[in-house]
Amino acid sequence: MDGMNATPAHRAGFACFVGRPNAGKSTLTNALVGTKVAITSDRPQTTRHTVRGIVHRPDAQLVLVDTPGLHKPRTLLGERLNDLVRATWAEVDVIGFCLPADQKLGPGDRFIAKELAEVKRAKKVAIVTKTDLVNREAVAQQLMAVDRLGRELGFEWAEIIPVSAKSGDQVELLADLLAPLLPEGPDLYPDGELTDEPEQVMVAELIREAALEGVRDELPHSLAVVVEEMTPREGRPADRPLIDVRADVYVERSSQKGIVIGPKGARLKDVGTKSRAQIEALLGTKVFLDLHVRVAKDWQRDPKQLRRLGF
Numbered sequence: 001m002d003g004m005n006a007t008p009a010h011r012a013g014f015a016c017f018v019g020r021p022n023a024g025k026s027t028l029t030n031a032l033v034g035t036k037v038a039i040t041s042d043r044p045q046t047t048r049h050t051v052r053g054i055v056h057r058p059d060a061q062l063v064l065v066d067t068p069g070l071h072k073p074r075t076l077l078g079e080r081l082n083d084l085v086r087a088t089w090a091e092v093d094v095i096g097f098c099l100p101a102d103q104k105l106g107p108g109d110r111f112i113a114k115e116l117a118e119v120k121r122a123k124k125v126a127i128v129t130k131t132d133l134v135n136r137e138a139v140a141q142q143l144m145a146v147d148r149l150g151r152e153l154g155f156e157w158a159e160i161i162p163v164s165a166k167s168g169d170q171v172e173l174l175a176d177l178l179a180p181l182l183p184e185g186p187d188l189y190p191d192g193e194l195t196d197e198p199e200q201v202m203v204a205e206l207i208r209e210a211a212l213e214g215v216r217d218e219l220p221h222s223l224a225v226v227v228e229e230m231t232p233r234e235g236r237p238a239d240r241p242l243i244d245v246r247a248d249v250y251v252e253r254s255s256q257k258g259i260v261i262g263p264k265g266a267r268l269k270d271v272g273t274k275s276r277a278q279i280e281a282l283l284g285t286k287v288f289l290d291l292h293v294r295v296a297k298d299w300q301r302d303p304k305q306l307r308r309l310g311f
């Protein structure tokens with residue numbers, strides 16, 4: 001190749017991390033993006049919400065979509081949630097299968113990998129996570145185990161890589177390996193998009209958690225929250241700022257609206273009080289929270305709505 005064509009084409013695309021609960025997907029997303037985007041916790045299955053983080057590089061833009069976990073479906077809703085996961089998988093360019101280095105490859109991993117084998121378009125990357133917890137020998141064993149798993153299921157991993165999101169070991173390299181797997185194209189999102197999004201996403205997640213409390217069985221995955229506005233109130237003294245947060249809680253059917261609002265609005269008020277306290281703790285300032293409940297019919301099934309709702 002001569003000097004004129006030496007610059008590789010710019011690439012941009014979507015990737016998501018999959019893996020059993022607690023595999024380290026959110027932590028890895030945060031490590032790659034360099035900003036806290038998804039909320040992590042020691043509790044399994046906190047990532048029900050699909051959250052985007054964007055890795056901006058000179059040569060590529062990698063948009064990370066955080067899908068909910070795929071589970072052995074026991075209910076119709078579980079089945080629908082899995083549909084949502086598969087719909088996301090069908091749209092992304094790269095899927096990173098996360099496997100913790102400190103746990104033996106088990107039935108849960110196999111279940112997910114089997115599903116992965118059905119995904120045709122996306123390139124699949126195996127990521128052995130939490131390598132700081134074990135010695136090199138154990139990491140090597142896990143790399144071989146996941147390699148075998150791919151072959152058993154009849155597909156090949158585009159890459160297999162060990163990382164530690166905690167220590168940062170190999171995180172850069174992971175980004176270097178993911179970037180070339182994306183399709184050629186210009187940035188999908190403007191640079192700087194990230195600056196206020198993570199906070200808004202976290203605020204939305206706090207409201208969603210509060211709104212789900214006590215009604216999880218009735219509306220497990222039919223709730224989405226979009227923060228429409230987050231602005232400092234003008235004319236406040238510098239030492240006592242106030243942030244106005246306007247957010248919409250979306251349900252799928254009008255019958256669900258009543259559940260969220262509660263008798264005489266009592267539930268929604270409670271949701272507001274609870275989530276406001278947490279938002280204030282997160283932002284470190286007083287907050288005025290303005291909550292509205294809206295119906296977005298069958299949002300889980302409509303790609304346009306999903307995108308609007310941040311999925």
Ligand SMILES: Nc1nc2c(ncn2[C@@H]2O[C@H](COP(=O)(O)OP(=O)(O)OP(=O)(O)O)[C@@H](O)[C@H]2O)c(=O)[nH]1
Pocket residue numbers: 019020021022023024025026027028039040041042043044045046047048069129130131132133163164165166167
């Ligand atoms: N030692 C170590 N711990 C990690 C690492 N990455 C994640 N963890 C821990 O593992 C636990 C689960 O991490 P998450 O990132 O929340 O895992 P997840 O896969 O997003 O979990 P779900 O949301 O339940 O699907 C947390 O306690 C993390 O602190 C790592 O590289 N090293």
